Amino acid sequence: MIIAICGFMGAGKSTFLQTFSGVPIIDLDIAIRDEVGEDLGEYIRRSGWEKFRQLESLCLRQKVHTIGQEGLIALGGGTLEDEKNIEFLKESGVKILHLKVDFDEAMNRIAGDANRPQLDKSRDELEELYLKREKVFSKCCDLSLVSDVNSWPTSWTLLKTLF
Numbered sequence: 001m002i003i004a005i006c007g008f009m010g011a012g013k014s015t016f017l018q019t020f021s022g023v024p025i026i027d028l029d030i031a032i033r034d035e036v037g038e039d040l041g042e043y044i045r046r047s048g049w050e051k052f053r054q055l056e057s058l059c060l061r062q063k064v065h066t067i068g069q070e071g072l073i074a075l076g077g078g079t080l081e082d083e084k085n086i087e088f089l090k091e092s093g094v095k096i097l098h099l100k101v102d103f104d105e106a107m108n109r110i111a112g113d114a115n116r117p118q119l120d121k122s123r124d125e126l127e128e129l130y131l132k133r134e135k136v137f138s139k140c141c142d143l144s145l146v147s148d149v150n151s152w153p154t155s156w157t158l159l160k161t162l163f
């Protein structure tokens, strides 16, 4: 089983990923950073969102094809903005896990992080983005978990049984 983790910025996708061992894990943002050779914040501000989204979609496909039979992929907060990426995951048999976080909690967690260029937007714009994305995540996911470390499954074997 391959599981892709979606959720708003600060939901804890990257943090969740790091709690698993014994299974291949890929953080899509880190894979893109390695590809472009600079922090994503710098890259996005320099190259623009469109170029970043194209690269993100390409990288997603490469990683799903190379990860093998089993693995966990943390998506970026905006990876599923493109419906084609959802279709690709579904067609590839990848399960989608939604990490759910309250807007205020997410904002508190990521406040002041210069490497998240979405934070250049106003709080109202971010809340609108959050509401729009949460609808998409809830609709396309196979499983939702609250973003609370104490309720997260502790092993890959356990996580798979939840689907």
Ligand SMILES: Nc1ncnc2c1ncn2[C@@H]1O[C@H](COP(=O)(O)OP(=O)(O)OP(=O)(O)O)[C@@H](O)[C@H]1O
Binding pocket: 007, 008, 009, 010, 011, 012, 013, 014, 015, 016, 029, 074, 075, 076, 077, 078, 109, 110, 116, 147, 148, 149
């Ligand atoms: N369940 C949690 N409880 C408390 N703090 C958390 C939790 N999950 C993540 N955090 C903290 O929130 C911040 C953001 O977490 P993380 O980078 O994992 O989010 P993300 O979903 O990967 O965001 P992005 O979409 O921007 O990549 C980190 O400082 C992390 O330590």
Ligand SMILES: O=C(O)C1=C[C@@H](O)[C@@H](O)[C@H](O)C1
Binding pocket: 008, 009, 029, 040, 075, 076, 077, 078, 079, 115, 116, 117, 118
């Ligand atoms: O929510 C978003 O649009 C983003 C989230 C991050 O994971 C990065 O992929 C990037 O900063 C964009």
Ligand SMILES: [Mg+2]
Binding pocket: 013, 014, 015, 029, 074, 075, 076
């Ligand atoms: Mg992340």
